[in-house]
Each structure stands twice: as structure tokens, then as C-alpha cells.
Amino acid sequence: MQRFTQGLYGYAVALFVCLAGAGLFLLITPQSREEHIPKREYSITVANFGHSVPYGVWAPRKDPANWVPNSNRIAKGENGAEVLYLGYATGKREHAMFVQSDERPAAAFASRMANTDKPVGTQQVxxxxxxxxxxxxxxxxxxxxxxxxxxxxxxxxxxxxxxAELAAVLQQRPKG
Incomplete structure (x- = not known):
């Protein structure tokens, strides 16, 4: 009698046992089908930014419906100007980021953040x-x-x- 672990038959049985074990593991392991986007509170970052700049900071008075704030930071821009970044996963699960700075020249800052210097139109909000x-x-x-x-x-x-939803909820906070 041939050994159970030899030949094509033995290989097929070993493969079946491995796949059955993996399937059983996946079956009994709890799995979440819910989307998980990490939420990052930004109020302290905005407050800290407000203490470091000479103007009233702009920030959302509330987050747009179904949006998740998922990143925020303060960085140094060109010429040492402070830059505030607030990132979101939108309601349609796209990416949006609000950025502000008093960096000069303003046109160069806007072009760097937009990755283009070419306007394509205007929008009323x-x-x-x-x-x-x-x-x-x-x-x-x-x-x-x-x-x-x-x-x-x-x-x-x-x-x-x-x-435009994000633009609509922005408001300037008084300096102080």
C-alpha cells in the first residue's frame, strides 16, 4: 500500500485539508462589513492655529452632513507662514481638504494648493x-x-x- 502523503492523491488531500482549514478560519472569524474612516477632531488644532496667526481663523462652524473629518495639521509654508490643513472624507466618500494661510504671494500659495494656476470659472456660495x-x-x-x-x-x-458644501459652512472666528 502506498503512503497516504505520496503522489497526486496525497497532494490533493493535503491541499483540500489546508483550504478547508482556511475556510473554517474565515467562517468563524468576526468580520465587519461597515466602513471605517478614522475620525480626527480638529478643534484643538484650529485653536492652536488661531494663537499663532495675526488674523481671525476660518473654520467650519459644523461639519457637512455625512462628512468625516479625517486629518488636520499645522505646517510651515513658504516664507515661514503657518498653514492650516483640515481633511475630510465627503458624503460621497471622496476627498476634500480646507487649507488657509497668510502666505505671500497669495497667488503662489493658491496655485501650489490647487496644483494649478489656471482658473476655469467661478462659483457662488x-x-x-x-x-x-x-x-x-x-x-x-x-x-x-x-x-x-x-x-x-x-x-x-x-x-x-x-x-461648495464645505465652503458654505466656513466662518471666520474673531482673533483672540
């Missing part, structure tokens, strides 16, 4: 005009608003309507 920019190869849309003391950029893979 709450009675305020935002400049639209689009970079085709990255599918990146951006809304840009240049104010006397700060430049605001909302950018990402989200569509224009979703970017």
Missing part, C-alpha cells in the same frame, strides 16, 4: 464668489478665495457641489 480651478490629470477640483489677510482653498477629488 452663500453670496460669495469663489474661483474654480481644475487639474485634469489628478481629477483635482479647487475653490479659491483670496481675502486681504488670508487665502482660503478647498481642494480635492470631490465634485463642485461637495466642495
Amino acid at each position: 452663500g453670496g460669495v464668489t469663489w474661483e474654480q480651478r481644475f487639474r485634469e490629470d489628478k481629477k483635482q477640483r479647487s475653490l479659491v478665495r483670496t481675502l486681504p489677510e488670508v487665502t482660503l482653498v478647498i481642494t480635492g477629488t470631490a465634485d463642485w457641489a461637495e466642495l
Whole structure:
């Protein structure tokens, strides 16, 4: 009698035993079918940013419905200017980021954040005009608003309507 572990028959039995074991493991292991996007609270980052800049900081008064804030940071931009980044997973699970700085020249900052210096139009949000920019190869849309003391950029893979949702909830907080 041939040994059980030899030949094609033995190989097939060993493979079946391994696959059955893996299947059993997957069957009894708990699995979550829910989406998990890590939520990152940004209020302390915004407060810290407000203490380090000479103007009233812009921030969402509330997050748009079904959006998840998933990143935030303060970084040094060109010329040592502070830059605030607030990132989101949008309601349609695209990416959107709100960025602001008093970096000069403002046009260079906006172009760097939008990855393009070419406007493609304008968009009205709450009675305020935002400049639209689009970079085709990255599918990146951006809304840009240049104010006397700060430049605001909302950018990402989200569509224009979703970017406008974020623009609509922004408000300037008083300096202090």
C-alpha cells in the first residue's frame, strides 16, 4: 500500500485539508462589513492655529452632513507662514481638504494648493464668489478665495457641489 502523503492523491488531500482549514478560519472569524474612516477632531488644532496667526481663523462652524473629518495639521509654508490643513472624507466618500494661510504671494500659495494656476470659472456660495480651478490629470477640483489677510482653498477629488458644501459652512472666528 502506498503512503497516504505520496503522489497526486496525497497532494490533493493535503491541499483540500489546508483550504478547508482556511475556510473554517474565515467562517468563524468576526468580520465587519461597515466602513471605517478614522475620525480626527480638529478643534484643538484650529485653536492652536488661531494663537499663532495675526488674523481671525476660518473654520467650519459644523461639519457637512455625512462628512468625516479625517486629518488636520499645522505646517510651515513658504516664507515661514503657518498653514492650516483640515481633511475630510465627503458624503460621497471622496476627498476634500480646507487649507488657509497668510502666505505671500497669495497667488503662489493658491496655485501650489490647487496644483494649478489656471482658473476655469467661478462659483457662488452663500453670496460669495469663489474661483474654480481644475487639474485634469489628478481629477483635482479647487475653490479659491483670496481675502486681504488670508487665502482660503478647498481642494480635492470631490465634485463642485461637495466642495461648495464645505465652503458654505466656513466662518471666520474673531482673533483672540
